[in-house]
Amino acid sequence: MKRNESKKRPKRKDPRFIAGMVLLVIGLGFLCYAGGIKLYVLFAKNAAVGKYLEGKNLPGSYLFSDGRYLPMPDGSLAYDWEDMLPGDETDGPITLDVPKPDAVIEVPAIELRAGVYRTQYMSEMYRFMRYGAGMYPGTAPPGTRGNLCMAAHRTGPSDFFAHLHKLKSGDEIYLYHEDQGFKYSVESVRIVDRDDWSVVRPLSYAAMTLTTCQAEGGESNAKRLVVRARMVGVGDNS
Secondary structure: OOHHHHOOOOHHHOHHHHHHHHHHHHHHHHHHHHHHHHHHHHHHHHHHHHHHHOOOOOOOOOEEOOOOOOOOOOOOOOOOOOOOOOOOOOOOOOOOOOOOOOEEEEEHHHOEEEEEEOOOOHHHHHHHOOOEEEEOOOOOOOOOOOEEEEEOOOOOOOOOOOOHHHOOOOOEEEEEEOOEEEEEEEEEEEEEEOOOHHHHOOOOOOEEEEEEEEEEOOEEEEEEEEEEEEEEEEEEOO
């Protein structure tokens, strides 16, 4: 047997070993990138909430209220925004300039606290969904009677509504706006078709509707997960 045939090729020079190491490095790079984006989104969310709650004290207690004393919003909810509901796409990169939200939502049952942004256009809603939840254009604003509708992502780095499916009837949702806190109780959690506009139409009582994507058949936004809650209390910090 020839001497060169008896020698084994060094492992580090084996093409399979080299290819495996290259793939490992690429995989670790993707993991580090995804982890970095996720950490930044967490930072952005906390920064947005901090901007809004700075100098504010949250209500220590809530008095029962169904919101009937609240004013009705001006105009009516326009629910044909480009004939579509929000998908899972994030419109552009997340920036270092975190915008101050218009309110803050808190859902203790799923350990969620995030900023809520008012929007005028669908594209603006997508943009704000990078940092928290976006209110539907034309929806009833905080502090009024009607159907306050908002959406947030359930997948990707900005998955603020990732655990929305875990909510059940009776769970509490809090909305902090200006010097008041509004307490809601979950009435229903259901899945609807993505083009079912009935869930975001105006209501005569003070309600909140949370929407997000629901995967089906390999399509991430094939259906919509919808949580409907009714106002049951108000707390005042003034």
